[in-house]
Amino acid sequence: MPAAEPAPTGVRARARIEVRAAILAAAAKRVAGDGAADLSLRAVARDVGMVSSAVYRYFDSRDALLTALIIEAYDSLGDFVEEQVESTRGRPAAERWVDAALAVRRWALEHPNDYALIYGTPIPGYAAPDDTVASGTRASRALIGIVRETDRLDPIVSHHIEPVLAESFVALRKELGLDVDDATTLAVITAWSQLFGLLTFELFGQTRNFVSDDEALFRAAATSMAASIGLPMT
């Protein structure tokens, strides 16, 4: 699990990695079908052709298996968004934001079960350990990177912000390496929640009764997010 070592090349190690991947793949398939709450170590073991106790050589517990699945999903999304953000470096910030948002959406549509796993209802009886945090923030950090790399933001309307909130913003900006004012910080957070809120609505079926073209709506929303943050269009 640490993966800290430089990955030994022996046959033993190779086999281990492959079996681990096979277990994860089978578990992902199970989650896709029955939902994460029902994930059973035994069923996964059966699918891979091993005995349940053997799985414990690879994962300490059912929760550890779930955690690995969650981290894998976060990293898949993180890879995808980071790559997208990087590939648009130099382009106007507003465009970059919209493209990155669309990338998040594309990933979510291609991996609906992974999306549900990480952004859906928490699994009863499962508490995510801190291991997930690093991977879990990659997509958000990539999006915020666009703001960070923008020299001069357009002016935006600023609202009054409570002192408690302003204080927490200071810590947050430090964490993210952001150098913007409180209004922009709030705009970034609301844009972020809007992006995933809209996506959650779409994927979980909340929009299907009145939205005919989800992508068009999402693109329009992303554009308005970029403007609300003050990302320049040129």
Next chain:
Amino acid sequence: MPAAEPAPTGVRARARIEVRAAILAAAAKRVAGDGAADLSLRAVARDVGMVSSAVYRYFDSRDALLTALIIEAYDSLGDFVEEQVESTRGRPAAERWVDAALAVRRWALEHPNDYALIYGTPIPGYAAPDDTVASGTRASRALIGIVRETDRLDPIVSHHIEPVLAESFVALRKELGLDVDDATTLAVITAWSQLFGLLTFELFGQTRNFVSDDEALFRAAATSMAASIGLPMT
């Protein structure tokens, strides 16, 4: 389920209603503990002290029971928000919006399992019938009612909106009895998705690593939503 009749007053009918309520309460408790995916008619029956076959006299299937639970949750939220919106009639629209948004949040915090049931990951193998739509849109309609009852909206920045999207907005506005332009329509939709997006993040644990005061953040976000829609502050 229909509840269309004027509720007969006989003893028989009373008993039936009470048993129904007892079953629903037990089912809700189960959902709260194990998650909706695991809901088993038998378990619910046992909790209420009857045999599984008897439950079928009250609910046609497990899915019908789930549907009843979902409708109940939607109506609980709908009642709460509608009452809140009504009680602030006459006050400045921006204030009304913020108060209504806070009402949604309060309800969600008090009924986290109901919230997860209706806005969380879809239950594997369960398809919501159209019966849920009427109740499911009540909260949104109540929020939008604030916009509808506002005589003169403040001007907002307008973005370009794709023709496909503009066309779907026409139908949506007609459905909602709204008389606003495309930019405001988009602003309402993005505000709506932002509201529930932020709430979903909070309830599902996505904010707990960097937000210290969720209510303050939510209030600030709601205020900026009201402004983005152009709801006047006075």
Next chain:
DNA sequence: GTCTATAACGAGATAGAC
């Protein structure tokens, strides 16, 4: 040392006979 299989536990749900 590393892995897998057998067997078993206690808990919980389920199915069927009565």
Next chain:
DNA sequence: GTCTATCTCGTTATAGAC
């Protein structure tokens, strides 16, 4: 309706194979 046998679950102890 009840009781009972049977199943699955997560997890561990143990013993043998590479």
